[in-house]
Amino acid sequence: MNGVLRFTAGALRQRARPLGRLAAWSAAEALPALLAGQLTARAVDEGFLAGRPGVGLAWLAVLAVAVGVGAIGTFRAYACLGDIVEPVRDDLAHRVVAGALHHSTAAGARPDTAAVARLTHQVEIVRDTFAGLVMVVRGFLFTAGAALLGLLSLTPLVAAVVAVPLAAGLLLFAATLPAMIGRQRAYVRADERLGTEAGAALTGHRDVTACGGQEVVAGRVGRQVDRQAAAERALARMAALRSLSLAVGGWLPLAALLLAAPWLVRSGLTAGAVLGALVYVATGLQPALHALVQGVAGGGLRFAVTLDRILAATTLPAVSRPSPAEAGTPPSPEPSEVPGSGPLPRAELLGVSLRYGAHARPVLDDLHLTLWDGDHLAVVGPSGAGKSTLAAVLAGLLRPQRGVVRLAGSPVDGTGPADLAARRVLIPQEAYVFAGTLRDNLRYLRPDAADAELAAVVERLGLRPLVERLGGLAAGLDPGTLSAGERQLIAAARAYLSPAPLAILDEATCHLDPAAEATVELAFAARPGALVVVAHRISSALRARRVLVLDGGRPRSGRHDQLLAESATYRDLVGHWHGGPDGNRAELAGWAGSTDRRDGADTDPKWIDSLR
Template structure:
């Protein structure tokens, strides 16, 4: 089951109409060119029928040559018009796809951090790659092809009706079986393709999380469990794809069997009308050729109907990202100071049990507070509430008298920064990575930020700030990536820093070096440290002990050691 919403059919149709409406002139131009090409394509069968009638009437070679030249001219005109129609269609398609991609990126960047984390990397990765690509194919190729094929079919069947109404009725012989198969298919295709997309996202999530956590998998000997989980997800995707394949097998088999029916019916009816003298032999030949010519656009129409179902299902998943309410700017008043206050905060993930139970806490501006406690006590959850990533189920978390989650997102991030042990290095130059925090920062400010956090490795870069980082370029180690993230913090210049075990993943030597660099960033700021190593708590102004989602002790390091409670026990276990 997807953890991000999926748009309904009405929303997909409205979005498609809006997209086509924004490019109305281009769409009309493409349709006009293809319609003209289709009209030109009507001439050869009619002219061939004329040749048959003239030959049976005793016409000479010169007459046949003139009609043959006319057929050649009509084919040339159709080819030229089709070429420019396809060119115009692809130009429209590429512009529309570019808009869709930009809109998707914009919607994704507006998602609240909590939604992104709970959705999982596989879900967003699938929607941003497979689904967006499928929608692009649908908009660029499928929709124009289906519209154009429909126009061609209307003209071809109209031409048969003009030859004789009974021939036109005979031409409809295959439509009942095709229509029944199409209705049967469409009722089942959309949910089947949505299920396939969800299964693909689940498999991507499993593969991504396993690859990213490969060291953890190896350390805890979880390889068999991850293989079993991956096998289960592969089996679900295989079953989902077998289901859609089964639908296609039935659909295309019935459609292919229906193609000869109109031609056979037209020849039978044409023979009867010819015997009565109601039509000429050339008219019967032209009708048969028109119906034979109709197989190609009908085939394209039905073939792309299957692709359209994929496209609409993917479009629904892409549009679903926009159904998540963004972090909209608030009308709340500006905080009067930087005091963080938590009153009666309770929090649970989804419909589960509370992991925080009535937390009361006040952090003064410029104070250093360490939060300690056993694993699972709720320390990281409290950090997320303080940073405004999540809102408490009950109670309030405020800064300067304003609820943190009511602040304008940009204002909140300017005041409060959450630093975890995960530091991402974006593909791009060093400058690109630093500019995320301060787009207007000068080169000297960026260099100063790197010097502040002790990023000595910067001096050895071949191209300085323009040195590319990431896959296929300069790779940064864990400590270097963390220093780059800290340099971003220096440039962002928040007043309050929340450190969620920011050095826990590093070896002790690297951690101490990084902590010294971090000390330069912390000067003059309010600091709330989720302490993994108790030396952090020793250096703090106050220590809050969290246990089972409750603050059980709070005070200075020395006061808590003298109190001989839970913190004193932790300290003795750390320093036996």
């Protein structure tokens, strides 16, 4: 619970001014608690018992005025509450979103669906219970404090008689709080486990019925029901401790005062003062203590447990802060060489295996692959062969069950999103364009890019007609008005500007015509670093220095002409793309001419794929 205390204390410190206003109006609200006993004593002693009812009514009229002032204070106190509570809710919502994005984009992570529950349900619980906690705690402090001051004004002896059992009740309640928090946490966890188990049973009820597993599933859900019921009973038993605290702190002072009344009168205390003391206890201390115990034991426990779960689920790892000179600048890519160690490959897959499910066929099975600076690899294969899976593994978005993935010599496991972004850039099939200017979209991965650099990239990737149609770099974009191909062009230019040395195009040009696709791929091939293209057309394979064929069996790597001779899967793919087993020879010959400068690449040891 240390994190809860730190978060709450920090939230209150940041809102000192609204808290000051709340305290001022709470003091006004506590005015009746401060004056009730004193004015009652004067009304009795100086008015009704003295035979002057008019004086007694006058003192009661003063009390009525004080009650009116207290009502105004209550109204204004609640008006101040929003300035304290709503920023806390906003901070939590920001924390939940940031934590969900971090955990969902970390290497090997999956989307955090529980973040929706934390954002829409748990954050609202924290907001509501925090508001209630603030009100009951400040209400007790001001009301009980005012009542004790009033008792002191009557006589210190009466204040001592009341304060001792009140303090004992508070200490008893404080001693039981850790146990109450533990019971509340156990109840919340049991409730969550029951919801998870019941949801899984309902989702798969057809399979359960088909397999005859009704009794097994019913037993599992039933055990969670029993655990949840036991946790709820344990939580209910804590109500007895709350009642004991209230009895000691709230009712015992009243009983003690009544029992001590004859002795107090013999000691010189007036009947009005005794009645005033009873008013202070019955209308001030006792209701304030009851509200505190019930509020803390109810909403306070939900606040502590729910906030603790949010903080635990959204904790971000510590990251180093950039220097002021580096602020706003993306991390620079790591060098391709380390002094004394020789060149580093841009990416390595060492014995990588991945399957979707314990009993599923491996999508990648003991795959070894090395990519160097200047490498241009096309990945081809039938649908479902694992092309996009390979792209996600290379990018560090999927964690394999076996093997090691390295980018620029560093393992992907444990690498944060910022460091991954410095090593690779992935352009998926469905390109993302956000509302804003075209310049903002292009600079997203390179905020410091000058307009001259943007213009050069626009020309290099063939975006000039699109830029002119949109109205220039400063033009605002409405993603809904752009075609899929236009969005892909913008995403490709954005990725080209990225400092990452490894570019991965996962069918990122599938909505472009062949000429535009060739322009984009050749531009990326000439870009420093390495390029991986999940091919959509046979022309992408012809432009590449190497082709990797995935077909669910042992992958094969080589040049286009080699694979035509050696891989039946590749021949089938070429025939499918071009409507015949040999394809369109004229087109193939034309595209092959564009790769003459790469002839002999596979004879270089650095280009030999280590597929085994």
